Amino acid sequence: MTQSTPQSRKNMRARTKLVHAGREPSEQFGYVNTPIYRGSTVLQPTLAALEARHSARFTYGTHGTPTTEALELAWSEIAGAAGTVLTPSGLAAITLALLTALKAGDHLLVADSAYLPTRTFCNGFLRRMNIETTYYDPLIGAGIEALMRANTKAVLVEAPGSQSFEMQDIPAIAEVAHRHGACVVMDNTWATPLFFPPHERGVDLAVEAGTKYLSGHSDLLLGLVSANEHWAKPLRQTFDFFAMCAGPEDVFLALRGLRSMELRLREAERQGLALARWLRGRAEVSRVLHPALEDDPGHAIWKRDFSGSSGLFSVILKPAPKAALAALLDNLQLFGLGYSWGGYESLVIPFDCSRYRTATKWQPEGPALRFSVGLEDIEDLKEDLDRGFALFRAQL
Numbered sequence: 001m002t003q004s005t006p007q008s009r010k011n012m013r014a015r016t017k018l019v020h021a022g023r024e025p026s027e028q029f030g031y032v033n034t035p036i037y038r039g040s041t042v043l044q045p046t047l048a049a050l051e052a053r054h055s056a057r058f059t060y061g062t063h064g065t066p067t068t069e070a071l072e073l074a075w076s077e078i079a080g081a082a083g084t085v086l087t088p089s090g091l092a093a094i095t096l097a098l099l100t101a102l103k104a105g106d107h108l109l110v111a112d113s114a115y116l117p118t119r120t121f122c123n124g125f126l127r128r129m130n131i132e133t134t135y136y137d138p139l140i141g142a143g144i145e146a147l148m149r150a151n152t153k154a155v156l157v158e159a160p161g162s163q164s165f166e167m168q169d170i171p172a173i174a175e176v177a178h179r180h181g182a183c184v185v186m187d188n189t190w191a192t193p194l195f196f197p198p199h200e201r202g203v204d205l206a207v208e209a210g211t212k213y214l215s216g217h218s219d220l221l222l223g224l225v226s227a228n229e230h231w232a233k234p235l236r237q238t239f240d241f242f243a244m245c246a247g248p249e250d251v252f253l254a255l256r257g258l259r260s261m262e263l264r265l266r267e268a269e270r271q272g273l274a275l276a277r278w279l280r281g282r283a284e285v286s287r288v289l290h291p292a293l294e295d296d297p298g299h300a301i302w303k304r305d306f307s308g309s310s311g312l313f314s315v316i317l318k319p320a321p322k323a324a325l326a327a328l329l330d331n332l333q334l335f336g337l338g339y340s341w342g343g344y345e346s347l348v349i350p351f352d353c354s355r356y357r358t359a360t361k362w363q364p365e366g367p368a369l370r371f372s373v374g375l376e377d378i379e380d381l382k383e384d385l386d387r388g389f390a391l392f393r394a395q396l
């Protein structure tokens with residue numbers, strides 16, 4: 001057979017790219033997968049080669065191995081990026097992206113609905129570095145123009161919002177940001193590049209917590225930052241300053257997860273929508289926050305810019321005492337109570353954004369729950385919740 005190349009795959013579909021990108025069997029004695037390369041030292045054959053090492057493909061462990069290169073190339077191909085770097089966690093990917101775009105004295109705009117540890121980094125570390133953050137209403141769209149200052153060098157977007165699922169008009173925000181010379185950084189973990197092609201929509205640096213759907217098995221931590229043509233070099237340079245490398249086993253597992261990511265995402269979407277619609281019909285539920293539902297406030301933007309939804313969404317219950325919530329959550333057998341998401345197993349977690357929001361008010365009418373729907377049979381999931389809701393009602 002003839003080995004396909006990024007060039008020959010250019011017009012192929014995402015599923016095909018997921019299977020063939022980042023693999024060179026001819027370089028691995030014909031084996032299908034690139035194995036785990038563990039290593040610090042890369043030996044050079046001669047003094048001349050050592051002195052010319054900066055043009056060599058591999059020079060030292062922190063600068064990459066065949067394993068990390070495989071995932072970086074595959075991800076760039078799938079994300080439509082000019083370059084990708086890997087980090088030991090999703091949060092490390094966010095901080096690396098922001099540090100690529102910002103320097104002391106700069107101003108940063110962050111969606112009020114952003115992932116909470118992103119805020120903690122901005123309010124703690126970036127403030128210490130004399131970088132000021134202003135939070136903005138995630139629904140602001142082109143209105144972000146009014147918040148731009150001469151020193152605004154980055155705008156962080158995240159759609160849908162972490163936990164609260166507001167949709168952002170990213171092309172509109174990117175248009176304003178670019179006119180003012182600011183870098184658009186996106187946390188694209190929910191949709192992944194399969195459902196939202198970040199760089200086509202105006203994002204400069206796109207972050208993915210590979211911990212979620214890329215892994216798909218709740219067994220590793222990993223982050224990825226992909227960059228468009230303009231930002232690929234500054235991103236790599238900032239990565240090299242820190243040498244904040246991902247571990248070889250985690251990268252290998254992520255490459256394995258990559259091959260089936262589309263299948264798992266499509267199933268998560270199907271299961272997620274089925275459970276969201278079922279929950280919307282429950283008497284205990286006040287609202288379901290899921291942009292792929294036709295009556296969701298963010299549905300029009302989702303439909304315009306996204307090609308799918310993942311299995312993560314939230315619900316607002318009708319007012320209920322803590323004891324009722326505990327009766328529900330303590331007795332579920334199939335929904336684990338824990339952080340993270342995107343694994344094969346279902347999870348649920350209560351949340352409250354009102355403690356930390358500053359640009360918008362979060363005032364749900366009752367307790368808020370976030371669901372990550374796994375691969376269990378949907379009927380069993382409904383029956384588990386049905387039992388839980390009976391115990392919930394008994395405490396009202």
Ligand SMILES: *Cc1c(COP(=O)(O)O)cnc(C)c1O
Nearest residue numbers: 089090091115189209211221222
């Ligand atoms: C989980 C998550 C992250 C961080 O990923 P970690 O690997 O856990 O650090 C970032 N953004 C979003 C939206 C997430 O859900």
